[in-house]
Amino acid sequence: xxxxxxxxxxxxxxxxxxxxxxxxxxxxxxxxxxxxxxxxxxxxxxxxxxxxxxxxxxxxxxxxxxxxxxxxxxxxxxxxxxxxxxxxxxxxxxxxxxxxxxxxxxxxxxxxxxxxxxxxxxxxxxxxxxxxxxxxxxxxxxxxxxxxxxxxxxxxxxxxxxxxxxxxxxxxxxxxxxxxxxxxxxxxxxxxxxxxxxxxxxxxxxxxxxxxxxxxxxxxxxxxxxxxxxxxxxxxxxxxxxxxxxxxxxxxxxxxxxxxxxxxxxxxxxxxxxxxxxxxxxxxxx
Amino acid sequence: xxxxxxxxxxxxxxxxxxxxxxxxxxxxxxxxxxxxxxxxxxxxxxxxxxxxxxxxxxxxxxxxxxxxxxxxxxxxxxxxxxxxxxxxxxxxxxxxxxxxxxxxxxxxxxxxxxxxxxxxxxxxxxxxxxxxxxxxxxxxxxxxxxxxxxxxxxxxxxxxxxxxxxxxxxxxxxxxxxxxxxxxxxxxxxxxxxxxxxxxxxxxxxxxxxxxxxxxxxxxxxxxxxxxxxxxxxxxxxxxxxxxxxxxxxxxxxxxxxxxxxxxxxxxxxxxxxxxxx
Numbered sequence: 275x276x277x278x279x280x281x282x283x284x285x286x287x288x289x290x291x292x293x294x295x296x297x298x299x300x301x302x303x304x305x306x307x308x309x310x311x312x313x314x315x316x317x318x319x320x321x322x323x324x325x326x327x328x329x330x331x332x333x334x335x336x337x338x339x340x341x342x343x344x345x346x347x348x349x350x351x352x353x354x355x356x357x358x359x360x361x362x363x364x365x366x367x368x369x370x371x372x373x374x375x376x377x378x379x380x381x382x383x384x385x386x387x388x389x390x391x392x393x394x395x396x397x398x399x400x401x402x403x404x405x406x407x408x409x410x411x412x413x414x415x416x417x418x419x420x421x422x423x424x425x426x427x428x429x430x431x432x433x434x435x436x437x438x439x440x441x442x443x444x445x446x447x448x449x450x451x452x453x454x455x456x457x458x459x460x461x462x463x464x465x466x467x468x469x470x471x472x473x474x475x476x477x478x479x480x481x482x483x484x485x486x487x488x489x490x491x492x493x494x495x496x497x498x499x500x501x502x503x504x505x506x507x508x509x510x511x512x513x514x515x516x517x518x519x520x521x522x523x524x525x526x527x528x529x530x531x532x533x534x535x536x537x538x539x540x541x542x543x544x545x546x547x548x549x550x551x552x553x554x555x556x557x558x559x560x
Numbered sequence: 561x562x563x564x565x566x567x568x569x570x571x572x573x574x575x576x577x578x579x580x581x582x583x584x585x586x587x588x589x590x591x592x593x594x595x596x597x598x599x600x601x602x603x604x605x606x607x608x609x610x611x612x613x614x615x616x617x618x619x620x621x622x623x624x625x626x627x628x629x630x631x632x633x634x635x636x637x638x639x640x641x642x643x644x645x646x647x648x649x650x651x652x653x654x655x656x657x658x659x660x661x662x663x664x665x666x667x668x669x670x671x672x673x674x675x676x677x678x679x680x681x682x683x684x685x686x687x688x689x690x691x692x693x694x695x696x697x698x699x700x701x702x703x704x705x706x707x708x709x710x711x712x713x714x715x716x717x718x719x720x721x722x723x724x725x726x727x728x729x730x731x732x733x734x735x736x737x738x739x740x741x742x743x744x745x746x747x748x749x750x751x752x753x754x755x756x757x758x759x760x761x762x763x764x765x766x767x768x769x770x771x772x773x774x775x776x777x778x779x780x781x782x783x784x785x786x787x788x789x790x791x792x793x794x795x796x797x798x799x800x801x802x803x804x805x806x807x808x809x810x811x812x813x814x815x816x817x818x819x820x821x822x823x824x825x826x827x828x829x830x831x832x833x834x835x836x837x838x
Contacts, residue, residue, distance in 0.1 A: 328741065329741075330741070331721055332736075332738070332739075340741075399754070399755075399758065400758065403758065403759075404758060404759075407759065411712070412713070413713060413715060414715035414717075414744055414755075414759050414761070414762065415759065416715075416744050416755075494747065498744040498745070499744060499745035499746070500741060500742050500743055500744055500745065501741045501745075502741035502742060509742075510742070510744050512745070519747075520720040520745060520747065521720065521721075521722075522636075523632055523633045523635040523636035523639070523720065523722035524635050524720075524721060524722045525635060525639065525659070525722075526639060527658075530721065
């Protein structure tokens, strides 16, 4: 009997570890694949040009700095917009009203994670873009601001759920102590919860940033996709993901097609750095 | 064995021929009788209205046939059909010599289409010279006021480089001139139309087949782009609409293309705002 159990245990171990290994190999092979495919471009010594030139295929220039900057701007602004809202939201769910209103809100947030991004894109085009255009009487409304606002909504569930998780790990007796001392909710948040839960908050932030950076549909639909360096948040801009989505239809042998692997590589590096940061900060709380 | 035809048999025989001929000329869909399978189509977005209508009629006629239609642009159409991902790849430009040689493409032209500059119907500027159009796209004219409109910036919309619509507009309307980096990019004819419909200060370009009352065509050098002016050749910014197959078209793909070129198919082409080739 004990023999059989051990066999079962071994089989389970083999199945699970092979699943883990294959997903790890897959992730790494994506990186390898990307490097392999960008080799032809690197060999021609164009890498530096691609990282510094403007994007003007008609003039033989295939630079992607405008897209890197665009990605960074849009992801950062969406984080800036979404962070305070998410923080407040999770504070409400976990601390202020953990009873039915909080539970209801949490269910709603969980539901939000299931909405496909193309839906946000549609809402963005038909509702948000005209509002932004008329409010500022500037440009087409397809801008960094519109895309960031929409992305902010997209990434807030990630943050809220993460924040809630780390707020829940704050020992109850600390919170009770604040109540006993007659502290306000504000004091509770800033002097007890945040100092205790900040690694979790940071993890949520970094993951949300990665999500914002990796999203394609919203940026493609409402950021306008222009190819010059944006000079204001009302300017249109193109993200790396949207750029890849647009260029992928180009001829396989064209240089612009080959440069999208560099874009992919850059994107991969940016998100990996983020995830690495998240890991480090997450470990701090445990 | 010897076959004797009596007069009565002859009458029946001839009557059958006439009858069946009558039926087959009644509908060009008959070719799809007894067919079965999936036909995948992708590529040029200007083609989609015609593709959808043709597919709808074929699938209503014979429910064993499934036809899927995707966009992606002319570049994607040529690439996907060349790689064998789809059966028919549409393009709004003729495939280049290298593309034809590389994939062994067969090309079928079934319509002629104009590409028109379009503005929002609310815009008071509905006439431009070619020079003005080129200046706007190059970023030299940036305000509608300079053209007699509102004091608002011109929001230029364009397509990515793999678009056949962009290709013909850039060559024949913009004279291969620069397109400002400030231009907004959209991914299909449909997206262009909804962008211009939603933006009162937009300037974009779409296939003439896409023009309806939600976008206003811009009269270019005193020629208003329309079915009629493209047909007479007065409006010069025009191109063919092509369907490409890898090698000779065969099976369902062949029948589909034959249907597009049949009287009924060509009628759909006309109804959707393009010019039939036959």
